[in-house]
Amino acid sequence: MLQIEDVSKTYPGARPVLQGVSLHLDAGETLALTGESGSGKSTLLHLAGALDGFDSGEITLAGTRLSGLDDSGRAALRRGCVALVFQQFNLIPSLTVAQNLSFHARLAGRQDPAWIRDLTDRLGLGELGARYPEQLSGGQQQRVAIGRALAARPALLLADEPTGNLDETASDAVMDLMLELVRVSGTALFLVTHSERIAARLDRRAHLSGGRIA
Ligand SMILES: Nc1ncnc2c1ncn2[C@@H]1O[C@H](COP(=O)(O)OP(=O)(O)OP(=O)(O)O)[C@@H](O)[C@H]1O
Numbered sequence: 001m002l003q004i005e006d007v008s009k010t011y012p013g014a015r016p017v018l019q020g021v022s023l024h025l026d027a028g029e030t031l032a033l034t035g036e037s038g039s040g041k042s043t044l045l046h047l048a049g050a051l052d053g054f055d056s057g058e059i060t061l062a063g064t065r066l067s068g069l070d071d072s073g074r075a076a077l078r079r080g081c082v083a084l085v086f087q088q089f090n091l092i093p094s095l096t097v098a099q100n101l102s103f104h105a106r107l108a109g110r111q112d113p114a115w116i117r118d119l120t121d122r123l124g125l126g127e128l129g130a131r132y133p134e135q136l137s138g139g140q141q142q143r144v145a146i147g148r149a150l151a152a153r154p155a156l157l158l159a160d161e162p163t164g165n166l167d168e169t170a171s172d173a174v175m176d177l178m179l180e181l182v183r184v185s186g187t188a189l190f191l192v193t194h195s196e197r198i199a200a201r202l203d204r205r206a207h208l209s210g211g212r213i214a
């Protein structure tokens with residue numbers, strides 16, 4: 001699903017962030033990435049999701065080599081197979097819960113009403129479809145963001161500290177749902193977290209330190 005080989009990345013005018021990173025993720029597998037603040041976790045996640053370019057090495061996503069793609073080629077590949085969830089929930093404030101949930105699937109032309117109904121029920125959002133994001137708790141907003149990400153059945157879900165803004169109870173509930181949903185949809189999960197407890201729940205883990213996977 002995802003193959004990262006000897007990838008290096010330096011932002012202009014800064015010290016190198018990634019120096020020869022290699023990682024792989026099989027279809028349907030879950031991988032936790034840990035590392036100190038500033039170690040390059042978000043940078044690596046962005047490269048894996050074809051959101052940004054890299055200096056050397058190769059990343060192969062769903063069989064496509066990213067080094068040869070320009071911005072529009074990367075965007076097309078992302079639309080086809082990747083979804084993202086961030087620490088900030090990034091819901092669209094002017095859309096209801098139900099509209100937010102189906103937004104990306106509609107853009108991608110992959111609406112499956114039965115799957116979206118199933119997702120809504122599993123996420124416990126059935127009663128909240130007509131509400132707006134500002135009328136939800138943090139945990140509820142993140143559940144909508146996860147539902148929105150999975151509505152188009154992506155092959156790969158990239159999650160950057162998705163429970164970083166939640167208390168422990170809400171965080172556990174959101175992680176339970178996310179792990180259950182990637183399992184039923186066969187989606188691979190690449191998750192950045194600071195929590196050892198969360199990392200231990202995934203199939204595999206990797207630790208980023210000094211620009212390399214330790
Ligand atoms: N767009 C950018 N331009 C220049 N430097 C950047 C940019 N984005 C990140 N950096 C730098 O790259 C390094 C890695 O940043 P990154 O956001 O990947 O770290 P992180 O491991 O996700 O940290 P955190 O745990 O705090 O989120 C940091 O030193 C950061 O300042």
Ligand SMILES: [Mg+2]
Pocket residue numbers: 041042043160
């Ligand atoms: Mg980060």
